[in-house]
Amino acid sequence: MKNRPLLSRINNLFVFTILTIVVVALIVSSNFLIKNLREKEAERIKVFATAIKILQDNQQKSSETQELIFAILTENDQIPSILTDENKQPFLFEGSSRNIAKEILKNPNELSRLITKMESHYDPFEIEVANGGKQLVFYDNSELLNNLRYYPYFLGLFILLYLLFVFWFLRTVKKTDEGYLWAGLAKETAHQIGTPLSSMIGWMEIMKMDNPVPDGVHEMEKDVERLRTISERFSKIGSVPELNDMNFNETIQENFDYLKTRISKKINFTLHLPTYTLLVPHNKILMSWVIENLVKNAVDAMKGEGTIVMSIFERNKNILIEVKDTGSGMTKQQARNAFKPGYSTKKRGWGLGLSLAKRVVQEYHNGDIKISQTEVGKGSTFRITIKKE
Numbered sequence: 001m002k003n004r005p006l007l008s009r010i011n012n013l014f015v016f017t018i019l020t021i022v023v024v025a026l027i028v029s030s031n032f033l034i035k036n037l038r039e040k041e042a043e044r045i046k047v048f049a050t051a052i053k054i055l056q057d058n059q060q061k062s063s064e065t066q067e068l069i070f071a072i073l074t075e076n077d078q079i080p081s082i083l084t085d086e087n088k089q090p091f092l093f094e095g096s097s098r099n100i101a102k103e104i105l106k107n108p109n110e111l112s113r114l115i116t117k118m119e120s121h122y123d124p125f126e127i128e129v130a131n132g133g134k135q136l137v138f139y140d141n142s143e144l145l146n147n148l149r150y151y152p153y154f155l156g157l158f159i160l161l162y163l164l165f166v167f168w169f170l171r172t173v174k175k176t177d178e179g180y181l182w183a184g185l186a187k188e189t190a191h192q193i194g195t196p197l198s199s200m201i202g203w204m205e206i207m208k209m210d211n212p213v214p215d216g217v218h219e220m221e222k223d224v225e226r227l228r229t230i231s232e233r234f235s236k237i238g239s240v241p242e243l244n245d246m247n248f249n250e251t252i253q254e255n256f257d258y259l260k261t262r263i264s265k266k267i268n269f270t271l272h273l274p275t276y277t278l279l280v281p282h283n284k285i286l287m288s289w290v291i292e293n294l295v296k297n298a299v300d301a302m303k304g305e306g307t308i309v310m311s312i313f314e315r316n317k318n319i320l321i322e323v324k325d326t327g328s329g330m331t332k333q334q335a336r337n338a339f340k341p342g343y344s345t346k347k348r349g350w351g352l353g354l355s356l357a358k359r360v361v362q363e364y365h366n367g368d369i370k371i372s373q374t375e376v377g378k379g380s381t382f383r384i385t386i387k388k389e
Contacts, residue, residue: 019283023156027313030155034148038141041079043340045110045139046125048081048098079141080118083127086134099142192233196343200224226258229285243281243365248319249273255288258317259295266305269295273312278386280319286360290369293353294382301327314388321384322372340372359388 018229082097084090084222090097090111097105118124124136141149159325204224207217245251256271263269291310298308306326315319330338361369365388374380 005182016067023160026159027156028151030148030151033143034151037145039043041139041142041145042122044136045079045081048079048137078144080110080114080142081139082111082115082118083089083139084115084124084136084138086136088119088136088138089366091114091135103117183363190222191225197333201228229288231320243283245282245287246279246285248280248282250276250308251282251284251287252321255291256310263295263299264304267299267302268307269310270308271310271379273310276315277321278314278388282386287363290357290360290384291321291323293357297354297382298323298380300324301325301329303366304328306379316389319386321386322381324379326379329380330371330374331376333370335374335380338368 061253078099079149080099082090082100100114104114113135117141118138121140122138124138127135127137129135141374202223204217204221207214208221215278252271256269260269295308295310302308302325308326309322309324311322311324313321339354339358361367365386367384369382369384372381372383
């Protein structure tokens with residue numbers, strides 16, 4: 001059980017690594033695709049520039065050649081391009097520009113800025129004309145290619161968010177299943193305890209009929225009653241308990257009195273209660289179970305010898321219960337995993353107590369339980385916070 005959180009982290013790291021590799025691979029492959037499309041567009045402009053050069057040639061051309069040239073020129077219906085002289089002055093005759101807005105063609109300043117922008121992206125193609133001069137064909141990415149530049153990142157983000165959602169969903173389902181598992185285990189435990197417990201109660205009544213009553217019967221009766229309480233605790237897990245009890249001082253005091261007589265005499269167990277009565281809606285049976293779990297964990301951490309201080313006080317309309325021990329303390333990793341179902345530092349521990357205690361406090365009493373302080377070799381402090389109203 002100790003290795004379960006480690007294996008879980010390894011599995012999570014493996015899944016995260018696979019997701020990262022998939023997203024990076026998609027981005028890289030998409031970038032290669034876009035690069036290839038950019039090169040194809042450059043080739044198309046090169047053919048477009050060659051067609052212009054042939055068209056401007058004074059040599060007589062066949063009708064088939066002219067049709068082919070015009071087909072090449074009109075085929076470019078996506079890539080913005082414009083023909084200029086060697087001084088970058090644009091020609092404005094029909095066919096000298098393609099896929100450029102009329103508003104820009106009519107505005108010399110806007111057209112000049114567009115040519116400068118095109119040149120910053122791609123070097124223009126040069127056309128040698130008959131008189132020895134030069135013409136330049138400036139061009140830029142098509143609108144489709146410009147939009148595709150952001151495609152890999154949107155695709156990667158979408159896939160990452162989708163996979164994270166799937167991971168969150170599966171983890172939530174797993175937690176829900178674990179909750180049902182522990183609740184089912186608790187109810188089955190209560191059922192199994194119930195039959196022999198009823199028989200023990202009957203035998204206790206028979207023993208009490210003897211005169212005189214045998215020594216120790218009353219103490220045995222207390223323990224049998226305690227078993228009945230424990231059985232009732234388990235039976236309440238998985239169902240919504242009623243929060244009918246109000247006197248919180250009384251619940252804590254009764255729990256303290258019982259535990260003090262049952263733990264080692266080598267443990268100095270003290271309780272600090274407020275002088276006034278704390279009225280808090282709670283379930284006495286389940287809240288006693290939470291306190292008992294914390295105290296027993298403290299006793300185990302101290303190996304049966306040390307000091308436990310339980311304090312109850314009010315702060316900002318909240319009731320705080322602290323259980324402080326002088327035990328072995330916990331590492332940061334142990335503290336993070338302490339409330340996870342199935343986690344235990346004990347060789348024979350089930351990892352059930354603290355996880356159920358957390359469920360009782362958070363789900364049934366709308367409170368919180370955490371390790372407020374811990375240090376290896378010096379002890380730990382568990383804190384329960386419950387709203388007063």
